[in-house]
Amino acid sequence: MGTSELPYRPLTFDPDGRxxxxxxxxxxxxxxxxxxxxxxxxxxxxHSSLIKAESDTCDVRMRSAADLLERLAxxxxxxxxxxxxxxxxxxxxxxxxxxxxxxxxxxxxxxxxDEPAGFERRVFCVHCDTLHDGVSGDTLVCQGxxxxxxxxxxxxxxxxxxxxxxxxxxxxxxxxxxxxG
Amino acid sequence: MAERMGFPAxxxxxxxxxxxxxxxxxxAQKQTFPPVSPGSxxxxxxxxxxxxxxxxxxxxxxxxDGRDLTVIVRLxxxxxxxxxxxxxxxxxxxxxxxxxxANLFPIVKxxxxxxxxxxxxxxxxxxxYLKKLRSVGADYTLHHFCRAEERPAFEALLAxxxxxxVFVHTELPSEVGLADWLQDEAIATHVYFCGPEGFMKxxxxxxxxxxxxxxxxxxxxxxxxxxxxxFEVILARSGRRVAVKADETLLEALEQADVDAPCxxxxxxxxxxxxxxxxxxxxxxxxxxxxxxxxSGNVILTCVSRAKTDTLTLDL
Numbered sequence: 001m002g003t004s005e006l007p008y009r010p011l012t013f014d015p016d017g018r019x020x021x022x023x024x025x026x027x028x029x030x031x032x033x034x035x036x037x038x039x040x041x042x043x044x045x046x047h048s049s050l051i052k053a054e055s056d057t058c059d060v061r062m063r064s065a066a067d068l069l070e071r072l073a074x075x076x077x078x079x080x081x082x083x084x085x086x087x088x089x090x091x092x093x094x095x096x097x098x099x100x101x102x103x104x105x106x107x108x109x110x111x112x113x114d115e116p117a118g119f120e121r122r123v124f125c126v127h128c129d130t131l132h133d134g135v136s137g138d139t140l141v142c143q144g145x146x147x148x149x150x151x152x153x154x155x156x157x158x159x160x161x162x163x164x165x166x167x168x169x170x171x172x173x174x175x176x177x178x179x180x181g
Numbered sequence: 182m183a184e185r186m187g188f189p190a191x192x193x194x195x196x197x198x199x200x201x202x203x204x205x206x207x208x209a210q211k212q213t214f215p216p217v218s219p220g221s222x223x224x225x226x227x228x229x230x231x232x233x234x235x236x237x238x239x240x241x242x243x244x245x246d247g248r249d250l251t252v253i254v255r256l257x258x259x260x261x262x263x264x265x266x267x268x269x270x271x272x273x274x275x276x277x278x279x280x281x282x283a284n285l286f287p288i289v290k291x292x293x294x295x296x297x298x299x300x301x302x303x304x305x306x307x308x309x310y311l312k313k314l315r316s317v318g319a320d321y322t323l324h325h326f327c328r329a330e331e332r333p334a335f336e337a338l339l340a341x342x343x344x345x346x347v348f349v350h351t352e353l354p355s356e357v358g359l360a361d362w363l364q365d366e367a368i369a370t371h372v373y374f375c376g377p378e379g380f381m382k383x384x385x386x387x388x389x390x391x392x393x394x395x396x397x398x399x400x401x402x403x404x405x406x407x408x409x410x411x412f413e414v415i416l417a418r419s420g421r422r423v424a425v426k427a428d429e430t431l432l433e434a435l436e437q438a439d440v441d442a443p444c445x446x447x448x449x450x451x452x453x454x455x456x457x458x459x460x461x462x463x464x465x466x467x468x469x470x471x472x473x474x475x476x477s478g479n480v481i482l483t484c485v486s487r488a489k490t491d492t493l494t495l496d497l
Contacts, residue, residue, distance in 0.1 A: 018392035081370060
């Protein structure tokens with residue numbers, strides 16, 4: 001069955017890159033394979049409030065995913081041609097990195113996403129636009145409109161999420177319940 | 182007989198830009214020309230009574246009412262005759278058949294910045310780019326390279342443009358510091374280049390060295406198919422043999438022999454004329470086939486490529 005998933009593959013350093021930035025959700029995620037460039041930066045999320053920003057090193061620790069994504073967006077907006085961006089982590093993290101990179105104008109040969117850690121997905125309710133993180137099954141109850149959603153294979157790169165849609169009967173029931181209260 | 186695809190037209194105006202560059206305005210005789218996106222080319226067909234010439238040229242402009250198309254033609258030194266004929270005999274009233282219009286070199290609409298690099302006649306696709314990019318308020322720069330004696334002509338061609346965004350150079354790209362400029366471009370920049378082979382090779386190598394990803398570097402090799410050693414093709418389906426002379430292309434020889442061979446751009450850029458090779462070795466001169474396809478040895482683009490062997494057997 002066709003899907004529109006992000007292009008995941010095991011990470012390898014691209015020898016055509018001039019500078020390399022590896023962002024990872026967790027310190028256990030290994031560096032890309034292949035010949036290691038003389039200089040490359042690693043940004044790792046520590047999930048800790050004790051982290052202070054040190055921007056002059058090649059091994060940067062970040063407080064949280066939100067912190068990393070914000071700094072990545074700022075960095076990419078000032079970046080010159082030649083950078084290669086590598087990302088490793090769970091599907092939701094990779095989706096957000098891809099979104100930031102797309103927004104900064106990077107293209108396929110400039111961003112590389114590792115095989116995701118875990119199967120949890122980000123799901124978008126097509127009925128009320130509520131986003132759900134960490135969905136591991138194929139169905140869920142929407143936290144916004146309480147529709148019973150089934151997760152479709154349709155992935156939106158712009159939203160960084162899979163589409164969750166209610167089965168028609170369920171939608172009708174939900175609408176009736178809402179109308180007749 | 183199947184209806185002939187295309188648009189009957191004739192030359193409306195001719196203007197000499199330099200001793201080797203001429204601008205031709207073609208006027209549609211029946212219906213209007215189709216809408217043309219920047220970077221498109223037109224495959225033109227014209228004849229001198231003895232020989233039919235078929236050449237593809239970048240469309241510089243399509244008039245708003247769709248009645249006129251403008252192309253600029255360079256007198257090619259190794260020409261097989263088409264550009265020479267247009268330069269010498271291309272006068273108002275000459276019938277021209279506009280066979281197909283297509284775009285193999287479009288503007289990337291999602292790009293944040295467009296860096297256009299051209300040399301010599303390679304400026305022609307960018308003349309249509311500039312108009313579009315300016316009208317939508319895009320961020321762009323053009324660096325054009327030419328010989329000193331042609332500078333006034335190119336400056337005149339670019340006179341209406343936003344002068345802070347277009348630059349004409351008479352030094353080599355390596356001498357003006359283009360490599361440094363490329364290296365300094367933002368990561369969101371797309372680079373487009375068009376010009377003679379030596380220029381193309383330099384820009385290809387330099388953009389690669391600067392780390393431009395393949396998806397960010399776009400090129401159009403215009404190129405005049407050159408002749409070469411004569412050879413013979415064997416058409417496997419009919420057993421016919423067709424001789425390809427030194428000064429004609431394989432495609433032209435097939436057309437001369439009334440063989441229904443596919444084609445579109447006639448410059449080794451689109452891949453429409455690919456034909457299966459059953460025997461013999463091809464001399465590949467196109468910009469379409471991958472290394473793997475070349476190595477497989479079983480496909481040839483008839484519009485530009487020739488044979489290394491005395492005969493070539495094709496699945497035609």
